[in-house]
Amino acid sequence: MRLMRSQIIHPSHDFPPNVLLKRSKGDQGRLHTTWRARDRFRSRGRNPAHGRPRPGAYRRRPATLWYGRPAAEWLEALPVGCGRLGAMVFGGVATERLQLNEDSVWAGGPHVHDNPEALAALPQIRQWVWEDEWQAAQNLADQKFLGKPSEQAPYQVLGDLTLTYPGSAEFTEYRRALDLTQAVTTVTFVRDGVRHTREVFASNPDQVIVVRHTADKPGSVTFQAAFTSPQATTTAAAGRDTIALDGVSGDTQGLKGEVRFRALARAEAKGGTVRTDGGTLVVEGADEVTLLISMGTSYRSYKDASGDPAEVAGRYLRRAGGKPYEVLRRRHVRDYTELFGRVGLDPANYADLLDDPELRRAALVTLLVAAAGTAGLNLIGLGFALLVNGASRANTFFRIVLFYPHVLSALVVGFLWSAILGTTGAVNNLVTTWGGQVLPRFDSRGRLVIRAARAGTYTTTLSDGRTLTTPIPGPVPEPRELSSWRLRVEDWRPGSTPSQTSKAVHELALDRLAAWRDIPDLADVSGVGTYTTRIDLGADWDDGAYLELGEVTDTCRVRINGHHVDPIEQLHPIVDVGPCLRRGTNTIEVEVATPLGNRLRVADPTVYGGLTRQAYGLIGPVRLVPYREARVGGP
Structure with a gap:
């Protein structure tokens, strides 16, 4: 892959007009965007014979x-x-x-990568592999078996x-x-x-x-x-x-x-x-x-x-x-x-997304990115297709700009890497901005709302100095730490043949969360662990909530009352579980899959004995953080 320094508009820099969302007392976060009206798809772009648009006919x-x-x-x-x-x-x-x-x-320039020493080194590399001298084999391969130069220019x-x-x-x-x-x-x-x-x-x-x-x-x-x-x-x-x-x-x-x-x-x-x-x-x-x-x-x-x-x-x-x-x-x-113009998404509620005309001129690019998964909206320049394998209108722009037909494979492949990383950063920054306090988003009807973990009055300041106030009624329930869990672990071990895996099961009751290496029965275990707990939200529950997992290694997924919730970002393991919660008792399951290092270090110490025990599992702290929503500038 040919790479160069990434080229991307960084999502965290100023996008005037600015939108300032703040509590009357407390934290504030600055959010930026531009929003413009766009002509709708015109009938003149359609093929009159069958009513379908011609390629490039969408008037965006x-x-x-x-x-x-x-x-x-x-x-x-x-x-x-x-x-x-x-x-x-x-x-x-x-x-x-x-x-x-x-x-x-x-x-550099045109050259031959062949390493004249490779053939002579191959028998010794093979011998050391059969003798489980992996490091020696790797070192010799690095020195004499790889092409010259071994790195991409x-x-x-x-x-x-x-x-x-x-x-x-x-x-x-x-x-x-x-x-x-x-x-x-x-x-x-x-x-x-x-x-x-x-x-x-x-x-x-x-x-x-x-x-x-x-x-x-x-x-x-x-x-x-x-x-x-x-x-x-x-x-x-x-x-x-x-x-x-x-x-x-x-x-x-x-x-x-x-x-x-x-x-x-x-x-x-x-x-x-x-x-x-x-x-x-x-x-x-x-x-x-x-x-x-x-x-x-x-x-x-x-x-x-x-x-x-x-x-x-x-x-x-x-x-x-x-x-x-x-x-x-x-x-x-x-x-x-x-x-x-070959493809477009124009939701029916797009034009009426916000009732307040001021908000049409002061929406939020990074907010739109974050809201894509829940609102299903066209992202007004950063893309509708976050709903489709993470692609977006911004990426459509990048792909056309970078990969016109009949050009070399990558003018700036790093351009797309930064697009991905920059978008991820925008979403993560919003989740971090939430921090249990306040988060703007679009609801299922396409309206801009404030989601907050504290009761109070929140002020949205538009670019022209006008303000809209949004009351969050209270009290909002306090966050609750979840420390008592049942843990069932599938312990994956090498089987009797290289193609087989044996699985043992451990079941434990935990009054506090800890890494597996710090639990005697799990110190050398690798595999899949399922953590289960129950929480009673009472008969009057009518709020949403985020589940904050704290520290977790490695990949994980969450089920609430038997329903899978959205995928979890490992670096910021916070997920909205509000749609799956109900009044009364709720069951929360967190399934964690770990790497195999802890088991391999004892199963094959000759090769893996030098590894140190890793902190696998759900370490926490895990909190359920209730929130309440209200429409910006509305009842």
């Missing part, structure tokens, strides 16, 4: 990630890409940075294009956005009394990155552009309106870098002047400027890096250079939406 509501300040670090920048090309757009005012990627810039960034603008440091009305439905980033701000607008996109049809800068006052677009790179490079003028970056990829693991590359940046201005000063592109007094960025490398195949990067970059620049900006943008959007 805008799905926009937007921010009220420039990116302060790399993870806050917004991505654009078309498979072969990619850029991270930082959205600066005095200085704009575009980090540039081309999918074939890798360290790293993907490398091509470089940066930096745009430097003169003027004051002060600016107002800043907005930086990524429209997922069109794969276009936009930066707008007012500086020195002039409103500036920049658009950036990566065009698959024309194979260039396009930057468009306009202003509402003629002659106000002035900047200098220059390339930099962490690779070995040189810069120079490539004409009166074009600059070039030429370089070669870095060395790795004894392999010399052989992938040569070239990047070109050309300015096409309306009004004003364009010139070059060595490797610097100078634009002065223009009304509007279109900047075309083209990249090419010497990569031909995994065994051939003898291509001409200047010819590749020049060819794409020449083709794009003859087209007006409006044509470039139209071709890009049409090409992208043919892929992005």
Whole structure:
């Protein structure tokens, strides 16, 4: 797998307008989003013969990630890409940075992985395996049997294009956005009394990155552009309106870098002047400027890096250079939406999701991600398909941006890893923000509600300063620690043959939870343990509750009154059990499956005796934390 540094919009950074949810007395948590109305699917996109939509016919509501300040670090920048090309757009005012990627810039070069010592080492490796000398066999295999080099060569960034603008440091009305439905980033701000607008996109049809800068006052677009790179490079003028970056990829693991590359940046201005000063592109007094960025490398195949990067970059620049900006943008959007528009989810209650019009403008991206599993809603730009194997509209954007047909396998595979990790982080942060106190969510009718473990009045402050109050009636029942359990353990042991497993059963009554290694009968046990307890919630129970498992090793699942609840995140083992609870007595079961290390260390001490006993099982503390819900701004 080819990896590079991950590229992702980090979900924890500011998404103005801000929504501030806080108790009148106590904790507060800051939650951010944008929410926009979106045109519904139009009948003109349907095939009149059978009423089904044509591919790409869905007219999506805008799905926009937007921010009220420039990116302060790399993870806050917004991505654009078309498979072969990619850029991270930082959205600066005095200085704009575009980090540039081309999918074939890798360290090293074509080589043979064969290890000439491998064949001679194989008999000794086999002998040590038969003699159970596992570590010796592994060490010899590492030294002489693996290919050379044994590690994957790293993907490398091509470089940066930096745009430097003169003027004051002060600016107002800043907005930086990524429209997922069109794969276009936009930066707008007012500086020195002039409103500036920049658009950036990566065009698959024309194979260039396009930057468009306009202003509402003629002659106000002035900047200098220059390339930099962490690779070995040189810069120079490539004409009166074009600059070039030429370089070669870095060395790795004894392999010399052989992938040569070239990047070109050309300015096409309306009004004003364009010139070059060595490797610097100078634009002065223009009304509007279109900047075309083209990249090419010497990569031909995994065994051939003898291509001409200047010819590749020049060819794409020449083709794009003859087209007006409006044509470039139209071709890009049409090409992208043919892929992005193939599928859509538009729930019937989407338009009426929130009755209060203010909340339509101040919903919460991370809240929507967290609410997906319970509300079944389209996530307004971060995806409806968390309901379908974790995919999302954001991932749809990433997959199109990264994996257009006929490109190398991964421009930025790490992009998707961060999408997954970033989404998980958003959900976990919300659960942690809950912390037994307050959690915003959508109910089964698609209404925004506050879920709280304390009675009181909660205030939602909108971006325009207006507030909505939400009372949580009390008293909310206190959390209850569950310490007495019945434990039934299937003790998995090696059978009489390598393909057999024998299972012994242990049954214990626990008045407190502890790791198996600290329970004499289970000290060397591995397998599956089922913890069972009962709790009486009384005849007046009418609330929900979270089950907090505390520490648990390894994987686990929970049943309430015989019903399985949602899967549990191991790092934050908290699960909503409210829908399964009932008045009176409830049965709670926690099933824990452990690794086999504790059993193997005594079953085969020659090989595994060096392992230490691990803290398996449900260790806790386990708490049932009741909550109560109320609709935001409503009764």
